[in-house]
Amino acid sequence: MLRISHLVEGDRIIGREEELNNLAQALKDAVHGQTPNHVLIYGKTGTGKSLCSKYITEDLRMSASENDVMVGAAYIDCLQHGTETQAIRAIARSLNDESETGISIPSTGLSTGEYYRRLWNVLDARYDVGIVILDEIDKIDNDNILLQLSRAVEAGKLEDSTLGIIGISNKIRYKDELNERVKSSLGEQDFVFPPYDANQLRAILKSRMDAFQDGVVEEAVIPRVAALAAKEHGDARKAIDILRYAGEIADEEGAETVTDEHVTKAHTREEKNRLAELISKQPPHSKLLLQALAFQIQRAETEEPAIPTSDIYSTYEVLCQQDGTDPLRIRRVRELLSELSFLSIIEQTRKGRGQGKGAHTIHELVDEPELVLEACKSV
Numbered sequence: 001m002l003r004i005s006h007l008v009e010g011d012r013i014i015g016r017e018e019e020l021n022n023l024a025q026a027l028k029d030a031v032h033g034q035t036p037n038h039v040l041i042y043g044k045t046g047t048g049k050s051l052c053s054k055y056i057t058e059d060l061r062m063s064a065s066e067n068d069v070m071v072g073a074a075y076i077d078c079l080q081h082g083t084e085t086q087a088i089r090a091i092a093r094s095l096n097d098e099s100e101t102g103i104s105i106p107s108t109g110l111s112t113g114e115y116y117r118r119l120w121n122v123l124d125a126r127y128d129v130g131i132v133i134l135d136e137i138d139k140i141d142n143d144n145i146l147l148q149l150s151r152a153v154e155a156g157k158l159e160d161s162t163l164g165i166i167g168i169s170n171k172i173r174y175k176d177e178l179n180e181r182v183k184s185s186l187g188e189q190d191f192v193f194p195p196y197d198a199n200q201l202r203a204i205l206k207s208r209m210d211a212f213q214d215g216v217v218e219e220a221v222i223p224r225v226a227a228l229a230a231k232e233h234g235d236a237r238k239a240i241d242i243l244r245y246a247g248e249i250a251d252e253e254g255a256e257t258v259t260d261e262h263v264t265k266a267h268t269r270e271e272k273n274r275l276a277e278l279i280s281k282q283p284p285h286s287k288l289l290l291q292a293l294a295f296q297i298q299r300a301e302t303e304e305p306a307i308p309t310s311d312i313y314s315t316y317e318v319l320c321q322q323d324g325t326d327p328l329r330i331r332r333v334r335e336l337l338s339e340l341s342f343l344s345i346i347e348q349t350r351k352g353r354g355q356g357k358g359a360h361t362i363h364e365l366v367d368e369p370e371l372v373l374e375a376c377k378s379v
């Protein structure tokens with residue numbers, strides 16, 4: 001129950017009624033075998049984007065089957081299947097059943113075009129509607145796949161079936177990066193999932209308490225974990241991870257109960273792991289920028305240093321030189337910094353320079369610079 005991949009049942013999804021309704025509304029045509037809207041979902045980590053997408057497609061699949069409409073769903077993590085061929089192959093494999101279709105989807109040896117052809121055949125053979133969930137869609141290296149999938153029906157690739165896409169991203173500006181054709185066909189409906197508040201996090205944690213035996217978790221633990229997870233942004237993943245680590249640490253120590261002290265240790269363990277995971281997903285230049293900011297903060301003599309973009313940039317240039325890579329332009333650097341801020345790895349504040357002198361942005365790290373540098377090194 002405390003594994004992140006565990007799919008909770010509908011009645012345990014907390015605080016997402018509106019989002020689930022919106023998704024259901026956008027996809028409802030699939031229940032009658034018609035083409036659903038393509039949907040993009042944005043939101044910070046741990047706001048339930050993957051959970052709600054999987055839940056709603058499963059719900060749709062079951063409602064559709066009552067109408068004798070066959071809905072097939074494929075969930076693809078684009079971080080693991082980041083090229084066009086890998087992603088198409090993964091979708092085709094997940095929807096196929098060779099014993100039923102006679103179509104094989106080998107792991108190598110086919111051209112990208114052939115993988116597409118087999119995917120269309122699988123869809124036509126097995127389903128009325130295919131729903132493809134592309135998680136971390138911004139990690140796909142080539143827009144072509146989005147164009148092909150979103151226009152498969154229009155382009156006459158599918159004869160007896162149709163296709164809908166749910167794209168999920170942490171990058172709020174993801175759509176700006178797409179070319180106009182993809183943008184217009186993919187982004188029919190956009191939804192932003194807000195962070196959870198401490199009450200919702202508490203309810204989410206309570207609904208997972210079956211993971212522990214009765215009386216093992218001390219009373220103060222759940223509110224404390226919820227408060228820790230709500231502090232940066234209301235991240236259910238973080239909350240569940242801290243609770244799991246607290247249980248593991250209590251177990252390692254042979255303790256009878258999970259206490260506040262275990263939560264403190266669990267929080268440190270979670271921060272280290274989360275940072276390393278989050279940073280590992282960032283482009284190389286974002287890592288250099290983070291290191292630059294961490295070095296600047298370490299070097300600063302004030303208690304709570306706030307570093308302007310220009311200072312980060314000058315250290316970043318030195319790091320690029322050491323790394324043998326060309327620095328990006330300042331404009332792109334600003335974009336990467338604001339992405340890091342959206343992900344709650346850094347904090348940005350606009351500050352006035354004094355009357356008539358305009359404003360500039362200053363930066364802080366959410367975590368300790370040593371932790372950030374260690375995480376950058378470990379990935």
Ligand SMILES: Nc1ncnc2c1ncn2[C@@H]1O[C@H](COP(=O)(O)OP(=O)(O)OP(=O)(O)O)[C@@H](O)[C@H]1O
Binds near residue numbers: 008012044047236240
């Ligand atoms: N409303 C909720 N009720 C119960 N559990 C939830 C809820 N929202 C999220 N969770 C749980 O929190 C964890 C993270 O959720 P999920 O993977 O859906 O987040 P996400 O927004 O897709 O995050 P990321 O962008 O990091 O992939 C999962 O274990 C999920 O089951």
